[in-house]
Amino acid sequence: MLTFTLRRLLLAIPTLLLISLVIFFLVDLAPGSPASEIPLTVPAEVRAKILEAMGVNAPVYVRYGLWLKQFFYIEPLYAFDSLTGSHYAEGMQRIISYQTRSPVFDVIVQRLPQTLIVIGTAYLVGILIAVPIGIYSAYRQYSLFDQFGTLLAMIGFSVPTFFSGTLFIIIFAVWFGWFPTKYDTTLNVTDWASFWKQVRQMTLPVMTLGLANAASISRYMRSSMLENMGQDYVRTARAKGMSEQTVVLKHVLRNSMIPVVTVIALGIPSIFGGAIITENLFGVSGIGSALIGAIHANDLPMVQTLAFIFAILIVLFNLIADVLYGLLDPRIRYD
Amino acid sequence: MFDQPVNNLVEVSDLKMYFPIYTGIFRRHTGDVKAVDGVSFNIREGETLGLVGESGCGKSTVGRALLRLYEPTAGSVMISGENIATLDSEALRKKRPTMQMVFQDPQASLNPRMTLADIISEPLIEHTDWPVERRLERVLELMDAVGLNRRFANRFPHEFSGGQRQRIGIARALALNPKFIVCDEPIAALDVSIQAQVVNLLEDLQTRLGLTYLFISHDLSMVRHIADRVAVMYLGRIAELSPRDELFAKPLHPYAEALLSAVNEPDPNRARRERIILQGDVPSPANPPKGCNFCTRCPKAFARCHQEKPELVEVEPGRQVACFLYEDKKPAVSIGRPEAKTEHNQQGETL
Numbered sequence: 001m002l003t004f005t006l007r008r009l010l011l012a013i014p015t016l017l018l019i020s021l022v023i024f025f026l027v028d029l030a031p032g033s034p035a036s037e038i039p040l041t042v043p044a045e046v047r048a049k050i051l052e053a054m055g056v057n058a059p060v061y062v063r064y065g066l067w068l069k070q071f072f073y074i075e076p077l078y079a080f081d082s083l084t085g086s087h088y089a090e091g092m093q094r095i096i097s098y099q100t101r102s103p104v105f106d107v108i109v110q111r112l113p114q115t116l117i118v119i120g121t122a123y124l125v126g127i128l129i130a131v132p133i134g135i136y137s138a139y140r141q142y143s144l145f146d147q148f149g150t151l152l153a154m155i156g157f158s159v160p161t162f163f164s165g166t167l168f169i170i171i172f173a174v175w176f177g178w179f180p181t182k183y184d185t186t187l188n189v190t191d192w193a194s195f196w197k198q199v200r201q202m203t204l205p206v207m208t209l210g211l212a213n214a215a216s217i218s219r220y221m222r223s224s225m226l227e228n229m230g231q232d233y234v235r236t237a238r239a240k241g242m243s244e245q246t247v248v249l250k251h252v253l254r255n256s257m258i259p260v261v262t263v264i265a266l267g268i269p270s271i272f273g274g275a276i277i278t279e280n281l282f283g284v285s286g287i288g289s290a291l292i293g294a295i296h297a298n299d300l301p302m303v304q305t306l307a308f309i310f311a312i313l314i315v316l317f318n319l320i321a322d323v324l325y326g327l328l329d330p331r332i333r334y335d
Numbered sequence: 336m337f338d339q340p341v342n343n344l345v346e347v348s349d350l351k352m353y354f355p356i357y358t359g360i361f362r363r364h365t366g367d368v369k370a371v372d373g374v375s376f377n378i379r380e381g382e383t384l385g386l387v388g389e390s391g392c393g394k395s396t397v398g399r400a401l402l403r404l405y406e407p408t409a410g411s412v413m414i415s416g417e418n419i420a421t422l423d424s425e426a427l428r429k430k431r432p433t434m435q436m437v438f439q440d441p442q443a444s445l446n447p448r449m450t451l452a453d454i455i456s457e458p459l460i461e462h463t464d465w466p467v468e469r470r471l472e473r474v475l476e477l478m479d480a481v482g483l484n485r486r487f488a489n490r491f492p493h494e495f496s497g498g499q500r501q502r503i504g505i506a507r508a509l510a511l512n513p514k515f516i517v518c519d520e521p522i523a524a525l526d527v528s529i530q531a532q533v534v535n536l537l538e539d540l541q542t543r544l545g546l547t548y549l550f551i552s553h554d555l556s557m558v559r560h561i562a563d564r565v566a567v568m569y570l571g572r573i574a575e576l577s578p579r580d581e582l583f584a585k586p587l588h589p590y591a592e593a594l595l596s597a598v599n600e601p602d603p604n605r606a607r608r609e610r611i612i613l614q615g616d617v618p619s620p621a622n623p624p625k626g627c628n629f630c631t632r633c634p635k636a637f638a639r640c641h642q643e644k645p646e647l648v649e650v651e652p653g654r655q656v657a658c659f660l661y662e663d664k665k666p667a668v669s670i671g672r673p674e675a676k677t678e679h680n681q682q683g684e685t686l
Contacts, residue, residue: 232443235404240458240507241431244424251446330491331447 001326001333008319019311020071024064024304032298034098054098067304070095075105099299107290107302108309112272114185115279115286119271122206122278126213127264133214134221134260138229139248149218156215165208165281172204179203182283205282209275213267220263224256231255258328265321269313343413344515344547345378345401350410350420352393352400356621368621370396372571372628373410375647378515383541383548385562385579387555387594391617393571394551395439398517401549402434403427414515432462432511437537439520441500445492451478451503452488458510477506481536498529505536509544517549522557530554534561555598559583564653567591570628571620573647577654587656590629627659635660 034056038047051057055066070093077089094103137146173181180201189195228234229252237251276288287306294302326332351374353367371393378384386394400407403419412419414434422430438444445454455477456470465473475485481502492500501521508516518537522530534557540546552558558565559579566576567590575588586592593611613632618624624631630640639659650661 232438232440233446235399236436236438236444236504236507237446237457239402239404239431239436240461241428241511242457242461243428246461254448255446329448331493 001323004326005319005323008322012315012319016308016312016315019315020068020308021064023307023311024067025060027300027304027307028060028063030298034298034300037099037297054096056098066093067095067301071305071308078105095301095305097294097299097302099294099297099302104302104305108287108306111285111287111290114284115288116271118183118202118205118279118284118286119209119275121202122209122275123213123267123271125206125210127217129210130214130217131221131260134218135225135248135253137218137222138225141226146222149222153215153219156211160277161208161212161275162277162281164211165204165278168204168208169281185283185285205278205284208281209278217260217263217267220260221256224259225252228252228255258325261324261328262321265317265324266314269310269317272313273310342380343377344380344415345549346411346413347377347397347401348375348411348413350374350397350400350412351408352396352405353408366621367408368619369571369623370620371400371407372620372623374568374571374573375410376566376573376576378547378549380514380547381541381545382563383550383561385558385565386549386551386568387553387558387565388568389553389594389617391620392568393620394553394568395519397568398436398519398549398551402431402436402517404436429462432458433513434515434517435508435511435513436517436519437501437504437508437521440524441497441504442492442524444504445500445507447492450489450491451483451495454492454503455507455510458507462511473510474506477509480509480540481506496529497525498532501525501529501533502536505533505540509540512544513546515547515549517551519551520553521550522554523552530557537561555595559598567594570617570623572628572644573655573657574629575654575656575658576647577656581651581654587650587654587661588629588658589633589635589660593634627657 034054035047035051038050042050055063058066074089074092074094077092078094081087081089095105096102097104097107100107133149133152137143137149140146169181173179178200181204183201183205184197187194187198187201189198234247234251237247242251272287276292278284279286279288280292291303291306293299294306350371351369352371353369355364356366356368357363358365374393374397376384386397388394396405399405401412401419403412403422407420410420414430417430419427419430419434449457452471452474455474459465459470459473463470471488474488478485478488483499483502483506487495487499492503495503501524504521521537522533525533537548537550538561541548548561550558550561562579564576564578565582567574567582567586567588569590575582575586575591577587577591582591583595583598586595593613596609596611611634613634615632618628618631624641626639626641626643627633627636627645630636633640637659643659645657645659645662647655647657648662649655
């Protein structure tokens with residue numbers, strides 16, 4: 001297993017380099033200029049100087065090489081410095097956002113907690129709803145519960161979050177007034193009252209995203225359960241005289257979790273990626289809205305860095321899913 | 336014949352297992368696949384009853400319905416005095432230790448994520464209050480009994496060969512000291528060289544532990560080897576139920592005759608029985624013929640066969656046949672017993 005993991009990690013290096021190359025050049029080829037953000041009242045020569053200072057005029061391969069060095073060497077060194085209080089990275093040029101003229105990673109560090117809390121909770125809630133629904137739907141296939149679950153999953157699949165989110169805002173925030181319409185990023189949780197406020201403002205975005213997540217996971221869970229429910233070893237378990245609970249939750253569920261865990265693991269990068277639409281809809285200033293803002297402003301370093309971080313996460317969680325597969329299924333060995 | 340007490344461990348009467356067919360937009364119940372259509376037989380304590388027949392005749396369904404792994408449509412299954420078909424689920428679960436099953440596919444019937452020790456000891460956790468050490472001891476004891484190396488206890492099913500897996504299946508079935516074991520084609524998925532080993536193991540265990548078997552198989556020579564009596568099934572019904580030697584020497588039912596003519600004679604010098612080749616296909620169990628189920632292919636069918644279904648009746652001591660050809664011979668054995676009774680309790684005291 002260790003050899004397998006190491007081998008996969010080594011293989012990930014060329015993969016990621018190729019991805020970084022594609023991302024960097026694709027974003028660079030896109031039309032638009034960072035100069036468009038500079039107000040028109042700024043004189044042309046000042047504008048040129050600003051662009052010069054931003055390093056925009058350097059050839060693309062120079063900027064790519066510089067960016068690679070910054071991403072893989074300077075930024076980790078900087079993170080190490082801020083953790084240990086050392087000064088190795090002092091004076092080195094970090095990746096700077098065109099938009100804010102501040103380091104890209106500072107923006108990410110600011111934005112990430114919001115995304116992780118809201119989107120992460122939504123994902124967790126989605127799993128917690130989906131798994132029991134999937135199990136029971138499969139156990140009582142074609143029952144009323146199953147039909148209802150199928151309907152709900154269909155709705156979750158087919159209704160886009162910008163619609164369901166707006167609907168929730170209208171119903172629960174505007175009509176009933178139970179929850180705020182907007183998410184307040186500046187809220188600090190210090191006591192029970194502010195914690196309660198945080199829970200209330202999180203409810204609507206979590207519900208919107210949780211429904212969408214639960215829809216797909218519950219379908220995976222159901223079909224995986226159904227597949228295993230008809231297996232011979234389940235009949236064996238019944239013939240042993242095991243209770244239905246043991247048969248379903250021990251024999252069937254454990255075997256059914258294998259594909260579901262993979263799906264869940266592969267979905268985790270999307271938490272970090274944020275849900276761009278939902279974040280914008282509820283005003284959660286997380287990573288997703290940062291990315292959208294950067295695209296609007298032609299903030300190339302920001303877009304490139306964020307896209308590349310997502311790529312790393314996807315590669316990483318693919319590996320984690322594979323390793324989990326091996327842990328869950330004794331028949332799979334990577335030696 | 337009468338002085339020997341007959342102790343029936345299993346009494347099956349008029350067992351029916353229909354699988355409903357739903358068709359159309361509204362999934363209306365439009366018919367049934369009559370996999371088992373009125374089967375009655377008894378199994379005496381300590382004996383092996385062979386159940387043979389071609390694929391799809393309902394052999395396995397009988398075995399599963401007997402242990403209520405399917406919910407039987409009608410009929411009763413008495414195992415040591417309790418009607419399995421009507422027990423509620425909790426009582427049934429408590430009853431499971433006395434009746435077990437060895438499954439056909441040793442690969443699929445073992446949970447791939449459990450080790451051998453887990454698989455064998457799981458029923459012990461459920462049905463006994465033994466501590467861990469005692470359970471492990473029992474597992475090792477069972478592994479010895481079926482000839483598995485004790486070192487294998489923590490391995491997973493996929494690490495074994497087919498024959499070893501079937502031994503695990505047998506050890507698992509034995510874990511709770513059952514009295515009655517349904518062997519559902521236990522050797523069909525195995526290599527010929529392994530088949531004999533497994534069958535010998537089953538026989539050996541029977542002698543040592545006093546087990547009663549229902550041995551379901553399509554391998555006639557294996558059934559001839561292991562069974563005391565043999566039931567021949569055709570399209571969900573028993574065609575003939577006879578002691579092994581009599582059946583193989585002289586099958587009475589035309590279907591049994593045709594089926595047994597397919598058995599190869601190991602000695603090429605001995606005169607071969609004439610092979611009877613049946614014409615046509617087995618009718619669909621969803622739509623069986625009006626008369627005798629075999630009438631569409633029977634070389635000896637006459638007018639009555641197409642009108643009525645023959646009941647399984649005793650025509651010679653210990654031999655029961657469902658065929659009109661033997662109807663006139665019936666009174667020879669059932670000495671003054673009311674006929675209605677012989678219909679449902681065919682091999683009564685006369686055996």
